[in-house]
Amino acid sequence: MSAQPASPLPEATTGTLEILDLLRSGKILTKTEIAAQTGFSRSTVNQRIDSLLEAGLVVPSGAESTKGRPAGSFAFNRTAGQFLVADIGATAMRIGLCDLTGAILDEVELKVDVTDGPDVVLGMVKTEFSSLLMQAGAGPATVLGVGISVPGPVDTDTGRVVHPPIMTGWDGYDIPGSFRNEYNCPVIVDKDANAMAFGEQQTTYPHVEHLLMVKIGTGVGSGLISDGRLHRGADGAAGDIGHNYVPKPAGVENEPECRCGNTGCLEAYAGGWALLRDLQAQGLELATVDEAVRLLRSGERNAVRLARTASRLLGEAIAVTVNLFNPRVVVIGGQLAAAEEYYFAGIREAVYRRSLPLATRSIEIVGSTRGNQAGVIGIALLVAQSVFTQYPLPHIEAAREPAPARQPA
Template sequence: MAEQPPATRVYLPPDGGPREAGPGHVLQLVASGTARTRAAIANATGLSRPTVAQRLESLFAAGLVRESAETESSGGRPAKVLTFQASAAVVLCVDIGEARTRVAVADLVAGILAEEVVAVPVAAGPEALLRRVVATARALLDEPEVPHAPLAAVGVGLPAPVDFATGRPVGWSVMAGWDGYDVRAHLGGVFDVPVVVDNDVNLLTLAEHRTRWPDERHLFYVKAGTGIGSGIVSDGRVNRGALGAAGDIGHARLSGYGDPACRCGNAGCLEALAGGWALARDLSGDGSAGEIREARDVLTLVRRGNDDAVRRLRDAGRTLGEAVAYATSLLNPRVIVIGGMLAATGDHLIAGVREVVYQRSLPLATRELTITTTQLDHHGGVIGAAYLAADSVLDPATVDRALARSDGETRTLRWVLA
């Protein structure tokens, strides 16, 4: 398996205002590394020492936190260090792509434990594809690398706009036959755990933010692959928009390029000019590069040094840069990350993006701007799905509700995450 960036802590989201410091909030303080001792929890929450002890006892019983042998000096008697148990449960991660789907099992800090690729296209339909996903997931959960811990949740990425509240794909996408399909109910009925579903680029954005830029509050992620999409981190959170369509720059129209037909039915879309499928179309049309059927063929040609493919990719970078320049002036991110298959071709694509963004964006918007390529390769989608799933079950309110239903007996993690 390719080396992954370290995932060592749970993310503590930006404070949305006053909230009761129940066991769930204490768990996040420990898991994020914000508070490592009982005294630190008391200082952070204002809770009394007996109340802190009560909160921790429920988390100890649930297997989510333990008090290690390590101690930390606090000016008096050394205090035992509290640690989050990332292996207390596992999450299932599903990154559905146009031609193939990556299925993985991860711990509660998005460390990938086992994974497999399913070669079933989305065109096969939801029943056929999800049937293979379920079979693959069950096999992965039995792998020796996966601890005998309960499955806590499922995170799913779809190559389509997603209504985050319902987990259903909505509007036009490459997922013909999936519009409105209840992915959450399908997988939840099989695994009997919470299922969260989001757009695939949002998950790539989430993974990039958490693993590489956790301290940046404003980030813009662009996926340049077969199609083109983007994700927005605003004030530390992924911004999905009103209906899940935020970041769909691939179908924004750019004038002055001849208005080629797009897969969505419109003309002149950014994706029809600079997407991987459009580059394959253009290279195949002139006949100089042989048989070109998809974006991966373009990638192969570029790596072989084909002059026409390199030239077209650089032009695509400049075209993409126009859309990114508009987004830069609108959103004022501190970091722009370019990912996707076309970003894996060296500097050809990103050089064009940088050139146009710095030329056309407002000077104030680019004063402290970093434009870079992703380091997450093909694991980004499942890492993002793992974070999404873990966040859903480790949310303070969710943990508090689960613990409040206890009958007072020793709690099991399966009960806590039910």
């Protein structure tokens, strides 16, 4: 979430946000069309377009446009600045430079150990941010938003992670504050599964109002889109299904300890770290979750057996969420979802068996369409949404604007 408290929206500024929103959707429109589509008077549209032009957020478009729009049309200026984003995972991170629509212009992937703590990990992020900007011939002054997604629960008001099970040393760390010296813009922090849910919904399922994203990576988490909006819950903790209690499956002697300090959590059976732990316990020499996934995909007997059990437990937990929440689409992503052939059948079977027919009659349970880019795309889109749907807008002083007049209906 934004580290800056959302400004109250004065009546005087609503026209600008609505017009900007219309143009951000990719439309190229004349003032007459904008007035018709927003219901604002022609003079309000004139004033708002003038201030958006002055801010550089909108550009004239038309005569030279290949889309055959008439002269006097206006478009969102996606190149009026940049966003910098980082999708930090337990063992790897993707760092990207994006245009103002959230489209990725350039990106790098790095190995990382999130337990090295925020100084080390965010230090690496800052180094990559600088080099991405330099390669693009840009600098910190044109960065209009920074987005960081992390594998842990995030306090939506402060952008701080709170008691993160796997992010040793990050508890309460002021992530937005750590960027303040370099970047004079909003810094958005959200948990990885929320970013992925938003990215999948915005890019692949724009007409789906209710979507559940389940990330099976090193840990297990989920993000919910409800009524077309990201549902973070009262404190930002919504969707943390990885630490749901799972009754001990047959053949398991002792409930496994979880990284959160409890025992018997879903991810202690079904997360990537649990798969790695169990394969190591059987004497297999593996060091990372990636190696465990590779072994699984090769069809190794022990790995397949563990994945089958895990898929059933995941499916049962997802079924509970389906019963509570009735999503139209369930997207499964994360490292382990790459081994789709060993997970999806068990998940689907459990969801259909455990959920009510009304909730499953038109449900889709699918893999992520964005693969390992899902997180970075999602956090970039969350930054765009945060920067352009509330005041202060970049380069615009809200107080200067007179109240808009609506056209008579």
